[in-house]
Amino acid sequence: MRYAILIALCSMSLSGCLSTKKEEQQKISIKPNLLIVLSDQHSYDMVGAYGNTQVITPNLDKFAQEGMLLENSFSNQPVCTPFRGMLMSGMHPLKNGAFTNDCPLLPNKSVLLAQKLKKEGYQTAYIGKWHLLGGDRDRGIPKGDLRYGFDKVITNNCHLDFRAHKSFFWNEKGEKEFFDEWEVYGQTKQALTYLDTIDKSKPFALVVSWHPPHDWGKKKGKDGKSHYRYDTLEEFMSMYNPDSIKVRQGIEPTPDLIEMYHGHMSMISGVDKAFGMLMNKLKETNLENNTVTVFTADHGDMLESYGAILPKQYPYDYSNRTPFLIKYPKKIKPNSKSEVLFGNLDFMPTILGFMDIPSEQKYDGKDLSGALLTNDQTAVDFVPIFNFERGTVKKHSWRGVITKGYTFTMNGGDTPLEMNNVLFDRKNDPYQLNNLFYNPAYKNKRLELEKLTYESMASFNDKFYVEKDFKSVEPEETWEYNYSKSPVELFENKINQTK
Numbered sequence: 001m002r003y004a005i006l007i008a009l010c011s012m013s014l015s016g017c018l019s020t021k022k023e024e025q026q027k028i029s030i031k032p033n034l035l036i037v038l039s040d041q042h043s044y045d046m047v048g049a050y051g052n053t054q055v056i057t058p059n060l061d062k063f064a065q066e067g068m069l070l071e072n073s074f075s076n077q078p079v080c081t082p083f084r085g086m087l088m089s090g091m092h093p094l095k096n097g098a099f100t101n102d103c104p105l106l107p108n109k110s111v112l113l114a115q116k117l118k119k120e121g122y123q124t125a126y127i128g129k130w131h132l133l134g135g136d137r138d139r140g141i142p143k144g145d146l147r148y149g150f151d152k153v154i155t156n157n158c159h160l161d162f163r164a165h166k167s168f169f170w171n172e173k174g175e176k177e178f179f180d181e182w183e184v185y186g187q188t189k190q191a192l193t194y195l196d197t198i199d200k201s202k203p204f205a206l207v208v209s210w211h212p213p214h215d216w217g218k219k220k221g222k223d224g225k226s227h228y229r230y231d232t233l234e235e236f237m238s239m240y241n242p243d244s245i246k247v248r249q250g251i252e253p254t255p256d257l258i259e260m261y262h263g264h265m266s267m268i269s270g271v272d273k274a275f276g277m278l279m280n281k282l283k284e285t286n287l288e289n290n291t292v293t294v295f296t297a298d299h300g301d302m303l304e305s306y307g308a309i310l311p312k313q314y315p316y317d318y319s320n321r322t323p324f325l326i327k328y329p330k331k332i333k334p335n336s337k338s339e340v341l342f343g344n345l346d347f348m349p350t351i352l353g354f355m356d357i358p359s360e361q362k363y364d365g366k367d368l369s370g371a372l373l374t375n376d377q378t379a380v381d382f383v384p385i386f387n388f389e390r391g392t393v394k395k396h397s398w399r400g401v402i403t404k405g406y407t408f409t410m411n412g413g414d415t416p417l418e419m420n421n422v423l424f425d426r427k428n429d430p431y432q433l434n435n436l437f438y439n440p441a442y443k444n445k446r447l448e449l450e451k452l453t454y455e456s457m458a459s460f461n462d463k464f465y466v467e468k469d470f471k472s473v474e475p476e477e478t479w480e481y482n483y484s485k486s487p488v489e490l491f492e493n494k495i496n497q498t499k
Contacts, residue, residue, distance in 0.1 A: 031120065032328065032355050033291040034205040036087075037278060039271045040080065040129065041214040041311055043300030044073070044321045045248070046268055054246060056239050056269045059276030060295065060325065067293070067327025068336035068372065074383050074402060076343040078299035078312045078320035080131050080158070081105075082388075083344055088112045088132070088148055090348035090363035092460040094487045099388045099470075102158075103479045104134030106486055107145035111361055113348050114149030117205045120357055125152035125194050128187045128209030133157045135480040140170030146483070150207075154190050160216045162232070182233055184210050188274040192281050208278065213267035213301070215311060221256035227304075228311060230263030236273075237266045248305055248318070249431040260303055292328040292354050296344075306419060306432075313387055313396045315409035315422055316432055320385060328354055331373065338372045341402065343383040364460065377404070384456040385409065387420075390470045390479050396420065397466040401453050407432070408449035413466040423449070461488050 044050050048057045049064035075083050077093060085091075085098025085105040089112055093099035097106035105112075114124040132148070133141055137158040147153050156169050167183035168176055169190075179186035191208045198204045215228035231237065242262050247253045275295065282288040300318050302308035312319045324342065326332065331354060342350075345365030352359050353369030371379035382401040389397050398420040400409030407424040411417065423437040423446050436442040457464060465487070473490040475482045485493075 030290070031122075031203040031357075032330070033203050033287060034117065034122075034351065034355065035278070035282070035291055035293045036205075036207045036351075037275060037293070037295045038128070038207070038209040038297060039213060039268075039295075040209075040211050040298045041301040042268065042271070042297035042323065043318050044323050045318070046213070046265065046301075047323045049325070050323060054240075054244070055265045057272040059272045059279060060323075063275070063279060063293075063295065063327060064325050065335050066329075067325060067334065068332045068338060070324035070326070070342050070372070071337060071339045072383075072402075072404075073296065073322050073324035073342045074344070074385065075297075075299040075320045075322050076345050076384060077386055077388070078314070079387065080298045081134075083298040084130075084132050086344050086365070087347050088114070090345060090361075090365045092345065092364045092462075093386075093388060094460055094462055094465070095364070097482065097486050098132065099487055100390050100479075101131070102134050102137070103390065104146070104481075104483055105132045105148065106483060107148065109486065111359075112148045113351070114205060116149070116352070116357070116359065116361075118149050118151070120203075122203050122205045123152075123198060124150045124205045125154075126150040126207045126209070127152075127154045127191050127194065128207070129158060129211045130155040130209070131158040134482070135478075140174050140176070152194065155209075160211070160214070162212055162216055182270065184212055184270055184274045188277050191278060195281050195285060195287070210271055210274065212271055213264050215264075215301075221259075223254065223256055225256075227256050227260060230260055230267060232263060232267045232270060236270045237262065239269055240265060248303070250433045251305055257304060264301065264303065289329045292326070292351065294324070294326045294351070296324045297322045308419075310396075315385055315387075315398060315400055315407065315420060317407070326354075326372075336373075338375045339377055340368060340371050340375065341377075341380040341383045341404065342368060342372070343385075345384075382452060382456070384453075384460075386457075386462070388465070388470070389413070389467045390474070391467040397464075399453050399457055399462070399464060401449055401456060402426075403449070403452075406445065406449060408446065408453065410450060410453065412464050414468065461491075463491075465491065 045052055046055050048061040049069055079101055081098045081101045082093045085096045089096045089110055091110055118124055141153050154169055162183040164181045165178050168178045171177050215230055217229050218226045219229045221227040240262055242258055245258050245261050247257055299312045301311045302318050305318050346368050349363045349365050349367040350369050353367040382403045386399045387396050397413035398409045398411050405426055409420055409422050411420045421437045422435055424432045473494050
C-alpha cells in the first residue's frame with residue numbers, strides 16, 4: 001500500500017512538471033514574432049504610400065494598406081551608426097557610445113533589444129549591414145558581447161559595393177564569402193532560409209538590414225563635378241524613363257541630378273521587390289498574423305537638395321524624416337495612419353509595447369505603442385534631433401527639436417555650417433524652402449524653440465559638446481575602438497578631475 005501511494009505521488013509530481021512545462025511552451029509559442037526590415041539612406045518621400053507617384057514600390061504600398069503608416073517618423077540623428085545604436089538600446093548616443101559613424105555601441109551598459117528578447121525565450125538573428133562594431137569596417141563581428149544578444153549573425157560591418165562578386169558577408173565560421181548576385185537579393189535569400197529553419201515552437205526576432213538605396217561612391221558627372229553614384233541592376237533601371245523623372249520642389253533638374261534620382265529610385269524598387277519576397281514567406285509559413293513587422297530606414301538622402309554636399313547629417317526632412325510602416329494584425333487595423341511625432345529613440349520601448357513585453361528599464365525614448373494605435377497627438381510635444389562629430393569633420397555639430405509646427409536647429413563647433421541654423425514652418429512650408437531663422441518676425445518663436453532645445457539637451461547631459469570637446473576626452477584606444485566608457489561618463493570624469 002505504501003509503495004502504491006509513493007508511485008501515485010511521483011506520478012502526480014511528474015504530471016505536474018510536464019503540465020507546467022507544456023504551459024510554458026504554449027506561452028512562448030503565442031508570443032509575437034518580430035521582423036525588422038531596414039533600408040539605408042531612404043527618405044520618407046521615396047515611397048509610393050507617402051505620396052510619391054513616380055517611385056515604384058508596390059509591395060511597400062500594399063504593406064502600408066495592411067498596417068499602419070507613421071506620418072512623422074524621424075531619425076533623431078540622421079547617421080547610420082547612431083541610428084542603429086538608438087534602435088538597439090532606446091538610449092541617447094552620448095550614453096550608448098554610438099555617437100557618430102564607426103563608434104561602437106557599448107556592451108553591458110543596458111539591456112539591448114535582442115538581449116531582452118532572448119530572456120523572453122526568443123531566437124534572435126541579424127542579417128545584413130551591421131555598422132555597430134566600430135573601427136575597421138572590413139572584419140566580422142566577434143562572438144560574445146559585441147553581438148548584443150543576437151544568436152545568429154550573418155553580416156558585413158559596412159561596405160559600399162553592392163554588386164555580385166564584390167559584395168560580401170562573414171559567415172558563422174568567421175569566413176568572408178562573396179555574393180554571386182546583387183547584395184540585397186543575397187541577404188534576402190539568407191533571411192528566407194533562416195525563416196525556413198527556425199524552431200517553430202519558439203518565437204523569433206529577425207533583423208534584415210539592406211544597404212541600398214545608399215549611394216555606392218562617387219563619379220564625375222556631365223558637369224565635370226563629383227556626384228554620388230546610385231546606378232544599379234538593369235532589371236530596375238529599366239523600370240524608369242529618365243526623361244519623365246521629376247525632382248523635388250525648388251531644385252533645378254540638371255542631367256546629373258536626374259541620373260542620381262534614376263539610380264536611387266531604381267534601387268528603391270529593388271528593395272521593394274526584396275521586401276515582397278519576405279512578406280510572401282511570412283504568408284507561406286503562416287507567420288504573418290503573429291508577427292510584428294516593421295519597415296523603416298536609418299535616415300534619408302538629401303540628393304543635393306538645398307545645395308547639400310553630403311546625403312545626410314542635415315536637419316532637413318529629406319535627411320532625417322524616414323518611412324515607418326508597421327503591421328501587426330492582432331492590434332493594428334489595416335490602412336491606419338498616425339501623426340504622432342516619433343523618433344527612433346522611441347523604437348525599442350514602443351516595439352516592446354506592441355509585443356506586450358514589460359520592461360523596467362528606463363529609456364531615453366518613450367513607449368508610444370498606445371499613442372500610435374489611437375493617434376494620440378498629445379502624447380509627444382517634440383522630437384529631439386542632434387548631430388555629433390568626434391573631430392574628423394568640423395561642420396556638422398548641431399542640436400534642435402521638431403514640433404508639430406516647426407523644425408528648429410542651431411549650430412555648434414568651431415567652423416559651423418550656416419545651413420544648419422534653421423527654422424521651418426512645417427505646416428505652411430512643407431518643402432522647407434523658406435528658412436525663418438533670421439526673420440525678425442519669428443524671433444520669439446526661435447527663442448522659444450532654442451529654450452526647448454537646451455532643456456532637451458540637459459535631460460541627456462549634453463552641454464552642447466562639439467568636436468574639440470570629444471577630442472579632449474577621447475580614450476587612448478580612440479573612439480573607434482572604445483568598448484567601455486560612454487561619452488557622458490568620460491565628460492563626467494573630466495569634470496570631477498578638475499574639481
